[in-house]
Amino acid sequence: MSAATTELSPVAETPSGPAELPRDDALELKRLLVPDARVATIGAGCIGLEVAAAAAAKGRDVTVLEFQDRVMSRVTSEPVSRFFEQLHEQNGVRFVFGAAVTAVEGTDRAERIVTADGAVYPVDVVLAGIGVVPNQELAETAGLECQDGILVDGDGKTSDPHIYAAGDATRFTSNIDGASQRLECIQNAMAQAGRVAADKFSVVYVRDGRLAAVDTVAGLTDFRPAKKLIAQRARIDPFLAADSGTPLTDAVFAAS
Template identity: 40%
Template sequence: MTHIVIVGAGECGARAAFALRERGFDGEITLIGSEPHLPYERPPLSKEGLAGAEPPKYVAGAERYQAARISVITDVPVEVIERKRKFVKLAGGRAIQYDRLLLATGARPRVFEACENAERIRMLRTHADALAIRALLAPGRKVAIVGGGFIGLELAATARRLGAAVVLVEGLPRVLSRGVPEEIAAVVAERHWREGVEIVCGARIAAIEADDNAARVLFADGGSVDADLVVVGIGAIPNTDVAAAAGLLIENGIAVDETLRTSDPDIFAAGDCCSFPLTHYGGRRVRLEAWRNAQDQGTLVAANLMGANEPFASVPWFWSDQYDLTLQIAGLADNAETTVRRDLGDGAFILFHLDGEGRLIAASGIGRGNAVARDIRLAEMLIAARSRPDPAALSSPETKLKKLLAA
């Protein structure tokens, strides 16, 4: 009987396991994770999951794994992939034979170098991290957040909701400089400012220190910020060590082709850990850290583990929730030549990004609740269709995007 082993029990690995059964795979499936929990959703960890200090939001309950005949091994890291004899070795020495292997090993937080390892200096990736951070957030407490990306900003909003004072420190001239247009980042920053978050941009951090009772961010110019807790959110790096040790090709992540196959034909990789050629953007190699990408690649890789050989052709899609604002981005805007703005009322707006040939390559929107969701979704479909919509139609809220899609 064919045995498919999945290393990494996050959103992507779990999705792939279920998708195998949904497609009729009848062999053995083993899902191996290094955390003590069944697979859970990570997006809530910086949002309501943190605020409520809830148990993790599981992707599926234990009974669904049982019903789908998926063996789940938790709390054990995989240490070695033995490609010649086709088995993986777990911490503690247990070996598991595979016919096809999926690496969905995810990413881990980037570590700030001049940073002590201390209770009061934290990063956020796991449920355990969220609980530790939550324990130090309360009225009268102060948190210093290093990094003005999605994680740092979402955490800032949650900390304010819990009544803690927040200073957010960003090294670059503005927050969200990676992949979010300035116009939208400005809306986000302004909202944080109104909620009482102090944002310091262009900061050069010399060190982060802590003792048993306090933490401190020290700046190169001699200044400092004292806090009860420092959370560092300066990006993530893919978990490639085991793959690299096995001799798989690594290129900012485990390198896969458009079918998510690694340099070993029996091994695939998907989700945050892999870099792949992006079909709609001339095949440029990217690595995406996003929930939707983990889902979509998990679903597709299941088909390819069964021999479908289908290319991955999704358009990148991200979202972030802060206060009652939701930001959504479809596509990659960095090669845009023109930007067209569409106002949707109540402060919500979408920026459509077009390349030199007038092709829609990205759309970024922000608004309260799900104000921009429908149009961003339609924009995603227009991007996938390689459409060249009339900029005047894009800017006019009276023109339904669905009509452009049909055109």
């Protein structure tokens, strides 16, 4: 079961259905990016910007409509937002901030987008990247507490102490500002899964004093640096590497 379903604005509809392409239909999107196609993405998050960049690289006319006042406002700081905004603009992407989409109109396909201020944007292709709705039905059936996401603590434990959850469908309290949040990104899902896993260990292989390979079971803290250390043919202390309490990076003598 997927963790979340693409969220749709209740007013952003085409005559034939939602104002978006199915999430598994990237090939269809590629087919629609014909020469002279006018492309619009609703939302300036990671997905919206990625599609905008790809379409602009093909020479298409691209407009990004974003309700907030900058790109990726949920996930990064203003300086980083402005950097990516300028980078996209340099490559031909046009941004409209403060744009509240009220309708996507057309006869047999999307032909124009209408915003709350009365502006109309002619389009041929529309992609909505405005977040996801958590698939929490199974959790609700199991009697777990949910509030726009499955409520979990810092260890992934739900309201039932015998059930854990991880990924886009979970809601937790930020350890930075105490805010309740859902975080829709693979890094968070992997970090949560690592905390949920009860058994974590790594098997380190050393050949001629150098790190040769690493097998991990939920050992993300070893897996990430291991790839770099193996490529560097790092010399490693096998006794420190065998200590489960010692990070793999601390067992390295030198890389050569």
